[in-house]
Amino acid sequence: MALPSFHLRLALLLLLAVCASAVHPRKLTRFGGVRRFTTSEPSYELPPEYEIHYYTQTVDHFNYKPYSYATFQHRYILNYKYWGGANSSSPIFVYTGEETDVTYDVETFILDLAARFKGQHVNSFESYFNTLGYLSLEQALADYAQVIVDVKKNLSAENCPAVAVGASYGGMLASWFRIKYPHIVIGALASSSPILYFDDITPQNGYHVAVTKDFRDTSESCYNTIKQSWSEIDRIAAEPNGLMTLSNKFNTCSPLNTSQELKDYLEIMYVSAAQYDNPPYYPVERTCRGIDGAPEGTDILGRIVAGLKSRFRGWDSCHDIFTFELSNKSAWDWQTCTQIVMPIGYGYNETMFEAEPFDINNYTKDCLDVFGIVPRPHWMTTEFGGHDIKTVLGNFASNIIFANGLRDPYSIGGVLEDISDSVVAVHTEHGAHCSDLHPPTPDDPDWLVAQRDKEIKIISAWIVEYYAKLATK
Amino acid sequence: MALPSFHLRLALLLLLAVCASAVHPRKLTRFGGVRRFTTSEPSYELPPEYEIHYYTQTVDHFNYKPYSYATFQHRYILNYKYWGGANSSSPIFVYTGEETDVTYDVETFILDLAARFKGQHVNSFESYFNTLGYLSLEQALADYAQVIVDVKKNLSAENCPAVAVGASYGGMLASWFRIKYPHIVIGALASSSPILYFDDITPQNGYHVAVTKDFRDTSESCYNTIKQSWSEIDRIAAEPNGLMTLSNKFNTCSPLNTSQELKDYLEIMYVSAAQYDNPPYYPVERTCRGIDGAPEGTDILGRIVAGLKSRFRGWDSCHDIFTFELSNKSAWDWQTCTQIVMPIGYGYNETMFEAEPFDINNYTKDCLDVFGIVPRPHWMTTEFGGHDIKTVLGNFASNIIFANGLRDPYSIGGVLEDISDSVVAVHTEHGAHCSDLHPPTPDDPDWLVAQRDKEIKIISAWIVEYYAKLATK
Numbered sequence: 001m002a003l004p005s006f007h008l009r010l011a012l013l014l015l016l017a018v019c020a021s022a023v024h025p026r027k028l029t030r031f032g033g034v035r036r037f038t039t040s041e042p043s044y045e046l047p048p049e050y051e052i053h054y055y056t057q058t059v060d061h062f063n064y065k066p067y068s069y070a071t072f073q074h075r076y077i078l079n080y081k082y083w084g085g086a087n088s089s090s091p092i093f094v095y096t097g098e099e100t101d102v103t104y105d106v107e108t109f110i111l112d113l114a115a116r117f118k119g120q121h122v123n124s125f126e127s128y129f130n131t132l133g134y135l136s137l138e139q140a141l142a143d144y145a146q147v148i149v150d151v152k153k154n155l156s157a158e159n160c161p162a163v164a165v166g167a168s169y170g171g172m173l174a175s176w177f178r179i180k181y182p183h184i185v186i187g188a189l190a191s192s193s194p195i196l197y198f199d200d201i202t203p204q205n206g207y208h209v210a211v212t213k214d215f216r217d218t219s220e221s222c223y224n225t226i227k228q229s230w231s232e233i234d235r236i237a238a239e240p241n242g243l244m245t246l247s248n249k250f251n252t253c254s255p256l257n258t259s260q261e262l263k264d265y266l267e268i269m270y271v272s273a274a275q276y277d278n279p280p281y282y283p284v285e286r287t288c289r290g291i292d293g294a295p296e297g298t299d300i301l302g303r304i305v306a307g308l309k310s311r312f313r314g315w316d317s318c319h320d321i322f323t324f325e326l327s328n329k330s331a332w333d334w335q336t337c338t339q340i341v342m343p344i345g346y347g348y349n350e351t352m353f354e355a356e357p358f359d360i361n362n363y364t365k366d367c368l369d370v371f372g373i374v375p376r377p378h379w380m381t382t383e384f385g386g387h388d389i390k391t392v393l394g395n396f397a398s399n400i401i402f403a404n405g406l407r408d409p410y411s412i413g414g415v416l417e418d419i420s421d422s423v424v425a426v427h428t429e430h431g432a433h434c435s436d437l438h439p440p441t442p443d444d445p446d447w448l449v450a451q452r453d454k455e456i457k458i459i460s461a462w463i464v465e466y467y468a469k470l471a472t473k
Numbered sequence: 474m475a476l477p478s479f480h481l482r483l484a485l486l487l488l489l490a491v492c493a494s495a496v497h498p499r500k501l502t503r504f505g506g507v508r509r510f511t512t513s514e515p516s517y518e519l520p521p522e523y524e525i526h527y528y529t530q531t532v533d534h535f536n537y538k539p540y541s542y543a544t545f546q547h548r549y550i551l552n553y554k555y556w557g558g559a560n561s562s563s564p565i566f567v568y569t570g571e572e573t574d575v576t577y578d579v580e581t582f583i584l585d586l587a588a589r590f591k592g593q594h595v596n597s598f599e600s601y602f603n604t605l606g607y608l609s610l611e612q613a614l615a616d617y618a619q620v621i622v623d624v625k626k627n628l629s630a631e632n633c634p635a636v637a638v639g640a641s642y643g644g645m646l647a648s649w650f651r652i653k654y655p656h657i658v659i660g661a662l663a664s665s666s667p668i669l670y671f672d673d674i675t676p677q678n679g680y681h682v683a684v685t686k687d688f689r690d691t692s693e694s695c696y697n698t699i700k701q702s703w704s705e706i707d708r709i710a711a712e713p714n715g716l717m718t719l720s721n722k723f724n725t726c727s728p729l730n731t732s733q734e735l736k737d738y739l740e741i742m743y744v745s746a747a748q749y750d751n752p753p754y755y756p757v758e759r760t761c762r763g764i765d766g767a768p769e770g771t772d773i774l775g776r777i778v779a780g781l782k783s784r785f786r787g788w789d790s791c792h793d794i795f796t797f798e799l800s801n802k803s804a805w806d807w808q809t810c811t812q813i814v815m816p817i818g819y820g821y822n823e824t825m826f827e828a829e830p831f832d833i834n835n836y837t838k839d840c841l842d843v844f845g846i847v848p849r850p851h852w853m854t855t856e857f858g859g860h861d862i863k864t865v866l867g868n869f870a871s872n873i874i875f876a877n878g879l880r881d882p883y884s885i886g887g888v889l890e891d892i893s894d895s896v897v898a899v900h901t902e903h904g905a906h907c908s909d910l911h912p913p914t915p916d917d918p919d920w921l922v923a924q925r926d927k928e929i930k931i932i933s934a935w936i937v938e939y940y941a942k943l944a945t946k
Contacts, residue, residue, distance in 0.1 A: 149851075149855050
């Protein structure tokens with residue numbers, strides 16, 4: 001593609017918190033560390049070109065208590081290496097990160113994005129505070145607004161166009177930030193952000209139906225084996241010493257306490273394979289290759305073990321069986337117990353899994369037990385919309401890319417259709433969760449290269465349009 | 474104008490709080506009663522077609538404290554008289570009111586608006602709570618969102634298009650509501666809403682320069698008399714028994730304590746005349762008629778008194794001199810001390826008034842004295858934008874009417890230029906503050922009739938477009 005003239009202007013990259021590993025189904029979540037979370041998480045070592053800065057941030061943007069404007073030190077990261085400077089109105093890429101430490105995993109596609117624009121400058125933000133009550137999406141977005149305005153002011157960069165980029169939960173933040181603060185960023189690239197997986201917009205079973213489809217499309221026999229494995233586990237568990245038989249079969253480091261532990265663990269293996277079914281490993285295909293490729297006569301659970309061995313190295317040593325439980329140490333779990341209520345569940349025979357319907361009463365009970373808080377399951381659609389999104393945003397918003405890989409089961413809750421000329425869906429049949437934001441490699445498949453090129457082209461157009469308006473002022 | 478087909482659908486009118494008398498310069502503000510304000514204000518008697526309802530509202534939408542989802546009873550008003558019902562997807566007009574009791578002054582142009590649409594239904598909301606800390610614009614907008622969603626749900630009216638209408642501070646709320654919650658209202662009519670009078674967007678002296686222009690355009694000699702009156706007051710006050718002379722001259726009920734009292738009072742008289750320079754009374758013209766029409770040889774202060782007599786009836790009895798001071802009983806004053814910091818001030822010889830520059834240090838000191846709170850003078854532009862509004866909203870928002878009367882000094886901080894095809898400025902040379910939202914009368918001048926017709930036509934187009942999209946779903 002022809003390079004627009006602004007390619008010569010070096011871009012400023014501004015990351016608001018750094019992407020870890022994206023949104024998870026509730027039972028799979030275990031990532032903490034977003035805004036205002038009590039944490040002693042490590043700061044990962046940063047490459048030398050990244051500078052850590054602090055902004056004195058307001059704890060509560062929306063209430064005013066006399067004599068109590070509490071503040072906290074909001075950490076963010078800058079990388080001046082590529083930036084063209086304020087005089088050339090060089091663009092600013094703002095990474096709206098999600099549930100992890102800001103120093104973790106700073107180098108995503110956003111660096112490459114700017115490299116394609118001939119330069120960049122990375123900033124990265126996060127915010128911690130030791131009272132979970134203040135951790136909400138609205139406070140986080142307001143934090144971002146304050147820091148971006150402050151960074152621009154400090155750099156005399158008020159005329160520099162800022163673009164939000166985020167992945168997964170961070171992608172939701174990026175798109176909502178563009179929708180709520182259009183005066184602060186000129187556009188948003190929202191990768192794998194399931195902003196429609198709230199309230200009754202998306203079918204509750206969508207996520208697991210999609211996981212099932214990923215496996216079934218890969219191999220009908222693999223799918224059948226997994227589907228049959230649950231009752232086989234129950235059958236063996238019911239035998240004398242059945243749990244020991246299962247523990248030995250799966251080579252667990254500690255004996256299983258219940259067969260449900262094993263089932264939960266296997267479910268995590270399958271959904272994570274589907275969600276992160278990225279090149280070059282393609283864990284769904286690897287798992288199925290093991291399941292289907294086991295020697296003739298291998299029984300069902302033997303095939304399941306063969307699938308795990310095919311996917312993971314080191315299976316010969318014993319294996320830790322883990323499951324995820326709500327934790328009062330996890331900021332993400334806190335968020336699922338307050339605002340981010342994704343009603344994920346599925347009935348009998350709708351997927352390759354055993355039925356597990358979404359039950360708001362149980363969900364609420366768990367949140368009360370762990371956090372003492374009642375979730376607000378309808379607040380997201382009241383605050384951010386989502387129903388009838390095509391009519392609403394088609395007439396309203398502009399400059400948002402909703403990027404998805406259709407193998408990612410979260411894509412079911414994403415925006416998969418163009419909403420207008422400038423609120424567009426860019427998805428790939430083969431991609432998984434946040435594939436496009438992974439750091440590019442020379443071995444990337446053509447479809448991934450093409451997806452990123454398309455995103456760059458769209459973002460280019462936003463910036464060109466911005467400069468054209470700037471020139472007429 | 475030809476009636477679009479939807480004119481046969483009766484409209485639902487939803488007022489979120491009722492307009493009193495609009496935004497005031499800080500020193501003139503005295504209106505209380507918005508969201509969450511400790512108040513024992515009276516409930517005005519409503520016409521029988523208005524029903525009072527209550528919604529159990531969340532006190533704090535943006536923080537989550539375990540075991541502490543406090544709620545309050547959010548009062549709103551419904552009028553079913555004209556409504557066509559949910560089956561015909563009849564429109565809903567939402568009145569986003571401002572600083573007064575919800576039962577006060579319910580019958581504005583919004584009733585007429587719907588009458589022109591062959592019917593309507595009035596709802597009116599407000600919200601009180603006894604902790605000022607929770608009174609913020611963001612909480613108020615979130616309250617509105619919750620109630621509108623709830624009312625629609627209760628009436629199975631999810632498909633009914635809602636339109637926000639507001640005047641002055643309520644007009645700011647209407648436009649910001651459209652900007653922040655485009656999924657809840659399809660458009661907004663924002664009358665006399667000075668959304669650009671924040672930070673450094675509008676010249677600080679704009680308001681008083683405009684007041685001065687109103688008087689000078691009406692009469693050069695009237696303007697000169699007022700301009701000269703301040704030093705004349707000082708001269709007389711400096712004489713022996715000068716304050717008594719002034720008290721007698723102005724027929725004050727109590728003796729003046731300082732000459733400043735009189736000056737403040739007169740300033741209020743002039744700016745209120747300009748702000749509310751509405752038909753049929755036109756207080757600027759009346760004031761100037763009195764000043765200019767005094768008998769040959771009348772001295773300067775005699776002319777000022779003649780101006781007041783011409784404007785007000787009952788001048789023969791004594792006159793209460795009043796000024797406005799920040800009050801810890803006023804919700805509006807609270808808002809000016811937290812978020813709504815309009816930097817209104819003016820230097821020497823810039824207006825017909827004595828210099829009174831805006832001083833953020835004094836402003837802050839007053840707020841600390843009265844409320845113990847430090848204002849956030851830059852928060853409004855971070856949260857709601859305003860700088861470079863044409864670029865930002867031209868590329869983003871849709872369906873907002875910014876209505877102004879250019880005689881209203883607040884129009885200086887309003888949006889007076891079309892921003893896009895559907896974010897438009899509708900202003901009149903002769904109009905004052907919120908003229909268009911006054912209840913229409915048979916004696917209204919042509920320009921006012923034309924302004925309202927234009928607003929109706931634009932709102933018609935929004936609704937027609939909405940129905941067209943609805944039909945394709």
